[in-house]
Amino acid sequence: MTRQTWQDAVNDIEQSAGVATLRQHQLAAVAGALLPTDMPRLVAAARLQTVLGDDIAGESISEVLEVQHELMESLQTTKVRITTPAANRSEARGWIEYLFLRRRQNALRRLEINAGDIVGYPDIEGAYEVSSIGEDGRVYFKGARTGSAWPDRLVVKARAGDVGREAQDVRRAAASRASLLGTTHELSQAKLFDLRPWKVEWQLGVGAIDKLAEVIETASDEKPIQMFLEQHPELLAALLGGRERFAVPRPSLGGKYEPDFLLADTDSLGIRWLLVELETPISAITLRTQNALDKSARRGVTQIQEWREWLQNNLDVARRPTRQDGLGLSDIRPNSEGLVLVGRRHLLGNSSSAVRSGASEQNSIRIHTYDWLVESLRSIIDFVGPPAVNPHLLKPPR
Known part of the structure; x- marks a missing residue:
């Protein structure tokens, strides 16, 4: 049984940690034993088990362990003391349980906590x-x-x-x-209902991939790419291979951040999220003179880290249904995997592969070029075999 107020819990403990009951004294008299009037009922029960012994299949008498002596000594206070030394291990366990209950009772009185605190x-x-x-x-x-x-x-x-x-x-x-704490891996109709506005119904097509390649080729920054991907959400959603896929364009995270896309798919393990940041296609990704990310790629990684921090601090709002003034991002996690799309392959420096791999391993944030995106989509559509084993899909990190 649980309680909503500290007073009720304190009263429950008082019942458990109170002195021996009248019934216990009567049983002790029948067995020819004597229970001190101030003996806790928990210890009295242990003494009765010892006295009655074989008659009630009680445990055999054994000496108090050294660790029990030490624990009893450490739990006593000036106001809560052992009044009758434990005669055996069973009585020692009774005293230890009693002392712990008194400690928790005093803590509840000090804190005065109730449900909702x-x-x-x-x-x-x-x-x-x-x-x-x-x-x-x-x-x-x-x-x-x-x-x-x-x-x-x-x-x-x-x-x-x-x-x-x-x-x-x-x-x-x-x-x-x-x-x-409330996250479960089970899908429910309620969770799918919350994600329904962003469900991707369209199939990936060659025409959309070719048009995306043209947009990337002529783009001087990420804005036209963002607009085209919003018009064709199946392009990014195709990177995930779940039974149902969702693409949320530019959601507002408390008015402070605006991710380019939040992608999700579903399978037997539940809902998986991918945080996507688009950066300029004219970035080299890494610095020419150092083994480090350049400004654009670094900004993309930082953006995803900031979104994760916001999710950590506002997870209830993020997951709460939109009808309850939340964002409706069912089961999204603060450590969701990230994807930064930035630069073109012909602009890459010699250290690009090692630097990007390091970032992915440390932060679970993949960094890829727009050429990788186009090639992955073409490979996905050309693959012949069970969709679940398509090697070109973004698999969850190990």
Whole structure:
């Protein structure tokens, strides 16, 4: 059973950590044993098991372990003490459980946390919205794959009713964390419904590929390429091989960033996203005198890294359906793979291949020329065989 308020959880712990019950005292009298009036019911249960022994198939009597002695000593405080020394390992376990319950009870009284409050760990970045509190004091966080922690490890970062700027920032971070915890790999009709406006229905055709090649040949920057790809979303969507494919052109990330394209496809593992940045086709990609990316390619990589950071901080908004004032980007992840299209092959420097490979390995961001895009699309359409094994598709990084 879980609770919504700290008071209810404290009361639950009081029930579990209270003194021996009348029934336990009656059983002890029948067995010819004596239970101290201040003995916790958890320890009393262990003593009864020892006294009754074979009559109830209790465990054999064994000496208290050294590690149990050390743990009991470390858990005691000036107000919470062991009043009757443990006679065996079973009683030691009872005392340890009792001491832990009292510690969590005191922590809940100190924190006074309720469902909806935002908590975190001291000196560690991250925030979590409290979903409920267990009868043993365990604090559960919002999210389908629920995380949790003991209250004595937590601090309060914002209350449910706080409305200040700092509280809003903390709550937004907690919502993103909850969304990440809530990720499942299962597709649902609701997720597909949210992506429906961007579903690519058209098949890849030779005519569109040839026209794209012409646009690239005459373009002095990325703008005409962007416009043509928006008119023919099947060109970029063809790079992914899922059962259903989606292309989102120039979505606004909180009014701060505007990716050129967000691509997605679906398979048995769920939804996979690819972040696409277009840069000028007249870039050499790498510097002539250094083994480093040039300004345009470097800007493309930086853009994708900034989008990822925004997604990390606003994941709940990004994934929330548009009908609930979100972006509708179902199951998008902050570490989604990136693709930068920049430059032409004849402009490449000698170090281009090594530099681009390094960027891909470090950041999971592929850097390719527009010639690569055209050639990949032609190879995709010419391939004869099962689509899933087409070697020209962009496979997920290993």
